[in-house]
Structures are given as C-alpha cells and as structure tokens.
Amino acid sequence: MNAPSTPIAFIDLLAQRRRLGDRIDRAVMGAVDAGQWIMGPQVVEFERRLAAFGRAEHALSCANGTDALALPLMAWEIGAGQAVFCPSFTFTATAEAVCWTGATPVFVDILPETYNLDAGALERAVQAILAEGRLKPAAVIAVDLFGQPADYPALAETCARHGLKLVADSAQGFGCTLGGEHPLHWADVTTTSFFPAKPLGCYGDGGAVLTDDARLAELIDSIRVHGKAIASDAVAASFAHEAKYLNTRVGMNSRLDTLQAAILLEKLDIFPDDMLSRNAAADRYAAGLEGVSKPAVIAGGVSTWAQYTVEVDGRDEAVRRLKSLGVPTAVYYPVPLHQQVAYADCPVPGGLPVTEAKASRVLSLPISADLEPDVQDYVIQSVCQVTADLRGSAPSSLTAARSGAAVG
Numbered sequence: 568m569n570a571p572s573t574p575i576a577f578i579d580l581l582a583q584r585r586r587l588g589d590r591i592d593r594a595v596m597g598a599v600d601a602g603q604w605i606m607g608p609q610v611v612e613f614e615r616r617l618a619a620f621g622r623a624e625h626a627l628s629c630a631n632g633t634d635a636l637a638l639p640l641m642a643w644e645i646g647a648g649q650a651v652f653c654p655s656f657t658f659t660a661t662a663e664a665v666c667w668t669g670a671t672p673v674f675v676d677i678l679p680e681t682y683n684l685d686a687g688a689l690e691r692a693v694q695a696i697l698a699e700g701r702l703k704p705a706a707v708i709a710v711d712l713f714g715q716p717a718d719y720p721a722l723a724e725t726c727a728r729h730g731l732k733l734v735a736d737s738a739q740g741f742g743c744t745l746g747g748e749h750p751l752h753w754a755d756v757t758t759t760s761f762f763p764a765k766p767l768g769c770y771g772d773g774g775a776v777l778t779d780d781a782r783l784a785e786l787i788d789s790i791r792v793h794g795k796a797i798a799s800d801a802v803a804a805s806f807a808h809e810a811k812y813l814n815t816r817v818g819m820n821s822r823l824d825t826l827q828a829a830i831l832l833e834k835l836d837i838f839p840d841d842m843l844s845r846n847a848a849a850d851r852y853a854a855g856l857e858g859v860s861k862p863a864v865i866a867g868g869v870s871t872w873a874q875y876t877v878e879v880d881g882r883d884e885a886v887r888r889l890k891s892l893g894v895p896t897a898v899y900y901p902v903p904l905h906q907q908v909a910y911a912d913c914p915v916p917g918g919l920p921v922t923e924a925k926a927s928r929v930l931s932l933p934i935s936a937d938l939e940p941d942v943q944d945y946v947i948q949s950v951c952q953v954t955a956d957l958r959g960s961a962p963s964s965l966t967a968a969r970s971g972a973a974v975g
C-alpha cells in the first residue's frame with residue numbers, strides 16, 4: 568500500500584479552484600472593475616438565485632454563518648430571560664449567536680444514529696425549563712450536522728406545541744433535503760455559512776438567511792445594515808436622505824462582499840453536481856470501510872456530506888496512526904459545548920449522555936467533490952489497516968487490495 572505522491576488534503580479546495588478555472592478569474596475581475604464592492608449587483612443576483620435554489624421566498628446574504636444565526640434572533644427580539652434550545656454537539660457558533668442576544672442556550676441531546684437533535688429530548692428539555700420557570704422558551708436551533716437534515720417534522724411539531732421559532736442551522740447541510748423538501752419547509756428560517764470548507768463555500772467569510780416570512784426578511788435587511796430605515800418604518804417615507812442614516816433599531820454591519828457573491832454565483836452553478844460527487848464519495852466509503860461504524864442518514868434524507876464521520880474504538884490512537892500513514896483526519900467535536908468553559912453555566916436539563924459518548928469516538932475522513940478514487944482507496948485501506956491493527960487482526964479488504972484491487 569503506497570501513499571499517493573502528493574500529500575492528501577482533508578478538504579481539497581484548490582482542486583475545485585482549478586476545476587472552475589478562469590470562470591472565477593473573470594467573475595472576480597468583473598466585480599473589481601465594476602466598482603460596486605458593497606451590495607453590488609452580484610449580491611442581488613446571488614440572493615435571487617440562492618432563494619430559488621433553496622425554494623425560499625427571500626434570501627438575505629450576510630457576513631458569515633454566525634451572523635446569519637444572530638440576525639433572525641435579533642429580528643424576533645429574542646433576549647435576556649429567554650431560552651433557545653440547541654444541540655451541544657455542534658460548532659461553537661450555534662450557541663454563541665444565542666449568547667450575543669442575551670438569551671440562554673439550553674443544550675439538548677442528540678440521536679445516536681444521526682448526531683442531530685432528538686425531538687423527544689427536546690420536549691423533555693422544554694418541559695423542564697417551563698417547570699423551573701426561570702427562562703421563557705423562545706426558539707429552537709436545529710443543526711444539520713455533517714450535512715444531513717435534522718428530524719424536522721418531529722422538531723416542528725414540538726415547536727408548534729410550545730409556540731417556539733424553529734431555526735435550521737444548515738451551515739454544514741445547506742442543500743440537504745428530507746423527503747425532497749428543504750429544511751425551510753418546516754423551519755421559520757434556514758441559515759447557512761459560506762466559509763470556504765463548507766459544502767457551498769466562498770473564498771473568505773460569508774453567510775445567508777432564507778425565509779418565506781416577508782416581514783422577517785425586511786427586518787433582517789434593516790439589521791444587517793445598521794438598523795437602516797425600511798419601508799414599514801413609517802417615518803422613512805418623509806426622510807429625504809439615505810435610509811441608512813435613519814436608524815429605527817440597533818443593527819449591525821453584516822453584508823456579503825460583492826466579490827464573494829461573484830464567486831458564489833459561479834460555485835452555485837456547479838453545486839448540484841458537487842453534491843452528487845460528494846454522495847458518490849460517501850457511497851464509496853460505505854462500500855469499502857471496515858472496522859468502523861459508518862454514518863447513517865435519516866430515512867428519506869439526502870446529505871451534502873459536509874463531513875464523512877465514522878466512529879472508532881481507540882479514536883485518538885487511530886488519528887495518530889492514520890497521520891503517520893499520510894491520512895489527514897479531523898475530530899468534530901472533541902469537546903461538546905456544555906463542557907466548554909464559555910458555556911459551562913448553560914442548562915442541560917436531563918443531561919447529555921449521547922453527546923458525551925460520541926465526543927470520544929467520532930472521526931471525520933477526507934471528503935470533497937474532488938476526492939480522487941485512488942486517493943480515497945488509499946484512505947479506505949489505511950483506515951481498515953489501522954483499525955485492524957488496533958484490534959490485533961488482519962482486515963479482509965487489505966487481502967483483497969493485495970490481490971489486485973485498486974491500490975493508491
């Protein structure tokens with residue numbers, strides 16, 4: 568088993584850059600030369616196309632995926648004394664945006680098969696917060712972890728029962744579907760991130776909020792530009808100057824750069840094909856891997872495979888051995904949020920046994936639309952070998968590889 572001649576990338580972003588070629592160069596230089604670097608026509612066009620792709624009435628771009636979470640919470644005036652329920656097994660930003668508003672994240676356990684919010688645990692957590700009476704339940708942020716949709720029908724039912732807003736944090740899962748529907752079919756808003764390593768990434772920071780709620784979209788448009796006056800602000804009609812100099816609410820500065828929108832317009836074109844390639848890579852992993860527990864997708868769900876995450880005994884030793892074989896891996900997430908200093912005071916009604924069990928076992932393998940089959944085969948064989956060595960026996964796939972199957 569020989570390692571590929573060039574180092575394996577965990578996510579090969581430069582391969583996609585090469586594949587897109589001078590389309591990106593033309594888009595970037597076009598935006599540079601046109602001189603409308605803030606909220607230029609590419610931003611407007613990208614929002615139109617993003618809304619169409621996500622089957623949303625409105626798409627509002629912003630500076631990053633964390634702001635995308637904060638914007639609807641701010642528009643709903645969620646704040647001190649209110650509880651926002653979210654998983655602890657997620658990237659920091661999910662809970663961070665809640666804290667910015669003054670509201671309290673309440674951590675809820677996940678399902679062991681999908682790593683996504685457990686609707687039963689959510690119901691119990693809401694009941695516990697209501698019984699305690701200190702915080703008023705306001706919203707739920709479900710995360711499409713590793714690319715697959717959360718159980719939106721069940722979560723939306725719980726939200727409807729308690730009058731809670733439902734946010735789909737689809738930073739990793741943007742483009743995922745459940746029964747053919749996007750998360751917005753059930754959620755009040757979908758948020759996403761265009762951080763380069765996300766399935767739909769730009770060449771810097773970016774984010775977006777999608778919603779069917781016209782009033783919410785208008786408020787978010789105001790908040791992302793310093794609380795500028797919007798059509799429904801009655802006083803705006805008689806203001807003879809630029810709307811951004813009439814401030815009816817406290818907002819922030821959170822816009823997507825025109826340059827990034829120009830890049831994203833090109834990337835959105837190839838996104839559906841990229842998702843097929845990522846799904847093909849996931850299928851190839853599922854067929855070839857042995858000695859690890861492989862990811863399961865919710866029934867009827869289509870994942871964007873932001874990550875291909877397996878579970879393995881002796882995870883940290885496996886990471887070291889794979890590294891020595893030239894296979895980069897990542898651990899999402901080694902420490903769940905409720906065990907982080909920053910969130911140590913946040914309630915965890917009922918505890919988080921599944922979350923805590925997963926953190927020591929998960930291991931994410933290289934995946935991208937540009938993952939070459941021979942490179943992937945090397946990764947597969949390396950994982951099979953390392954896990955077999957850790958168990959003290961020889962894997963059958965290695966025998967198959969030696970007898971003629973593709974070897975990197």
Ligand SMILES: *Cc1c(COP(=O)(O)O)cnc(C)c1O
Pocket residue numbers: 631632633634657658660661710736738739759760761762772773774
């Ligand atoms: C990346 C990510 C975010 C935040 O996105 P940024 O653009 O980095 O601010 C939020 N939630 C989840 C689940 C993420 O993975």
